[in-house]
Amino acid sequence: MTGRPGRIAAWAGGLALACAAHAQGPLPNAAPRLQPDAARLHYDLQPRALARGTWVIEGAVDDFSRANGCNIINTAFIATGAGVVVINTGPSRLYGEQQRRAVAATVREPVVSVLSLNLHPDYFFGHQAWADVPTEALPGSIAGMQAEGRAYADNLYRLCGDWMKGTESTPSRQPVVLEAGTQTRRLGGHTLELHRLRGHTDDDLVVIDTTTGVLYAGGLVFADRVPTTPHADFDAWLASLDQLARWHAAGRFHTVVPSHGPVHSGLAGIEQTRDWLRWLTGLMREQAERGTDLAELLRTPVPPRFARWAAQPAELHRTLTQWYPRYELRALSAPASR
């Protein structure tokens, strides 16, 4: 809680938390305490040094609200020595502008690329501030941004009010082209591996900086916060988490930057997300087979290990409202008509 811009977090030697997924307490959170100012529409973005040439700008571990400016996402930037790579641009035009100023105040190199890890709005709604820089995303993410951007804007204007001033959905322009699901970029002193995984959305871009051992996990990993599921494929998501765990075991990364929740070391966020998805899908399967109605299921308390997470129970209710009816219909499949 005492971190400041420029403070180096203890990011090395991060295997200590590897088995901590079932621990009751929250993950250590080194993020600075933000004081967004709604009168000035100032997000109080505070880049925090995470590794060599690497900074994160952490959002609130929370649900969207006017109090937090709807800033609940972690963005990041890497000064490679051959230009800066920015990851995600936040929920609004104002976020993008303030992010750009924060980057410029921290590093001298020009920004050469802006990567959005999936199609969700807080991964790309700051793009208006980056109009002169290549904005890159997986082709499926770009198509999704184009299809759903307007609906996202409607929703965020309703939820966030003035913080959205002047924001227009501006999808990424440059498709990230992969070969066999992978691309390696050598930029200055950093090697970035780009991978396409699936499950949180149909196109989840993950970035591993093998130079610093940092994984930018996007929406595949949530920490201390209920995962969002509007475009989920639960089986594919679990398989992607297995893949991330294998890369971790192979030593490709030790530090995890999730899009939502504290930056942490090791497998804690991967295991939390896996634990949640298994519990959630098991709950829906069992309750549908029992005959429970959605109205009843929404009143079911969550197990204590999930109860302290941010966005509880609103995010769980969104998930159940969207997904449980499919399980109910499956359970009804025997027709009565003759």
Added chain:
Amino acid sequence: MAGFTPTPTIRRRALLTAAALGAGGVRAAEDHTGGDPLGSMQWPTLRRQYLGQAPMRFAPEVLVKGPAFADDAMAVPLQVDARALAREGGGIERIFVVVDRNPVREVLDFEPLRALPMIAFRIRMEQASPVRAMVRTRDGRWHVGGTWVQAAGGGCTVPGATRADGSWSRTLNQVQARWFDNLIDGSRRLRLRVMHPMDTGLVAGIPAFFIERLQLDDGAGQPLWRLALHEPVAENPLITLELPTGVRGGLRLHGRDNNGNRIDAEVVS
């Protein structure tokens, strides 16, 4: 659009506003909600329209369970449970569900007959609103329970999925049903789904088209329960009821929509 009478409501609201302004703060605590525990200014007109002069009370034991926020305004899950009143006033005659601030307020009217006085279903909501269950016992008294559901809204004025893609006509009035045991002692749960677009009539160019009546009869042709539905019931209604464990034999679900199309299906118990 039966019972859809916007003008008196608007006029009434204007009068109330004028009265409040005229009072100039002298009677700042004046209650325009008729004592409604949900604090809704619609309640007095709603009461007059549906209950007239009949005796009524607010009854916290009439449970209306809905989400705090309607994440899907086209299918808001509700469960009404009036079992606590089962022995009161000669037993429960009907359960009438209304939504104060929907363009069509009436949702459904349920006569439990031999079923337990509880029912789950989904509705469309146009905006945040109180949702009420008005329970009439055989002695003519009304017992009113309710809950607030917040909503971004819009659920009544966009077409449902099967209307939007045109697939409704291939499945119209088909029935799926399944029994579930052991949720409530002495009762078996029946979950029913009837395929129907349930058009509200509030989408441009799409007239109201909805199931009006459903009834389940036992093997001897005697009704087990009766249900009247209105426009706000969600597309492809999924209805959950509780029936005595002793009910056996071939049951028959029948009913019709407002265009006269018939619903007729055997429900094997």
